Amino acid sequence: MQISFILNAIQMITSIGIIALVLIQQHESGIYSKTSNINRTRRGTEKVVYNLTIVFGTIFVIASIANFLTQ
Numbered sequence: 001m002q003i004s005f006i007l008n009a010i011q012m013i014t015s016i017g018i019i020a021l022v023l024i025q026q027h028e029s030g031i032y033s034k035t036s037n038i039n040r041t042r043r044g045t046e047k048v049v050y051n052l053t054i055v056f057g058t059i060f061v062i063a064s065i066a067n068f069l070t071q
Contacts, residue, residue, distance in 0.1 A: 014059050025049055
């Protein structure tokens with residue numbers, strides 16, 4: 001297998017993961033939200049989903065840079 005194939009697969013998997021995680025986070029936020037999220041801390045599942053989004057985003061950026069450098 002070529003390294004570019006592996007990096008492309010990592011990019012596809014992480015991009016799908018980022019989309020899913022962001023959609024999960026959006027259920028209580030937005031312009032029509034009735035709750036105020038100004039001074040609120042993330043707890044439990046919400047914190048895990050938030051941290052996973054950051055991890056997936058970091059992996060995606062690293063894989064993108066590596067894919068660019070290998071071409």
